[in-house]
Amino acid sequence: MQNNENKVALVSGANTGVGFQIAKALVENSYTVYVGSRDLVKGEAAVQELGGSAKAIQLDITDSGSIRSAVEIVEKEYGYLTLLVNNAAISHAGIPGRTLEEIMGAQRASIAPIDELKTVWDTNVFGTLALT
Numbered sequence: 001m002q003n004n005e006n007k008v009a010l011v012s013g014a015n016t017g018v019g020f021q022i023a024k025a026l027v028e029n030s031y032t033v034y035v036g037s038r039d040l041v042k043g044e045a046a047v048q049e050l051g052g053s054a055k056a057i058q059l060d061i062t063d064s065g066s067i068r069s070a071v072e073i074v075e076k077e078y079g080y081l082t083l084l085v086n087n088a089a090i091s092h093a094g095i096p097g098r099t100l101e102e103i104m105g106a107q108r109a110s111i112a113p114i115d116e117l118k119t120v121w122d123t124n125v126f127g128t129l130a131l132t
């Protein structure tokens, strides 16, 4: 039986940015929060900052083995999730350090490198579906 004392959430890409802020809000609202992070060290650093009932969990949504391991941990420790927040995403897969204008310009359909688009879709679409 789930009640206010055992709400369990998993937030993907929660070591930074919007995902971190969502995890923070959930901790403040009495959730146990799995802080999904590709790099467990970054996840553990985020958990230190979040406190409460945050728990770091290694999770790369493009890696089926990583997803399976995370699911096994959740199943073993709680057996359910109250909430899944599909936050992890990438905005592009090109050269890092470019301005937003340069990134947007390089994503026009007529010139966007297909390999880069596939990488973005692998994360944002298929990774998200795989985790769900």
Ligand SMILES: NC(=O)c1ccc[n+]([C@@H]2O[C@H](COP(=O)([O-])OP(=O)(O)OC[C@H]3O[C@@H](n4cnc5c(N)ncnc54)[C@H](OP(=O)(O)O)[C@@H]3O)[C@@H](O)[C@H]2O)c1
Binding pocket: 012, 013, 014, 015, 016, 017, 018, 019, 037, 038, 039, 042, 059, 060, 061, 062, 086, 087, 088, 089, 090, 123, 127
């Ligand atoms: N910021 C905005 O203004 C804005 C606006 C609209 C929508 N959003 C959406 O909000 C979400 C977060 O955006 P953000 O600005 O916080 O982005 P961010 O700072 O770049 O953070 C993205 C997070 O996703 C993680 N991630 C990337 N690829 C992953 C993968 N394959 N598996 C697991 N985690 C992965 C990153 O991990 P690493 O730290 O390891 O890279 C990071 O934790 C995205 O869905 C984005 O589309 C943001």
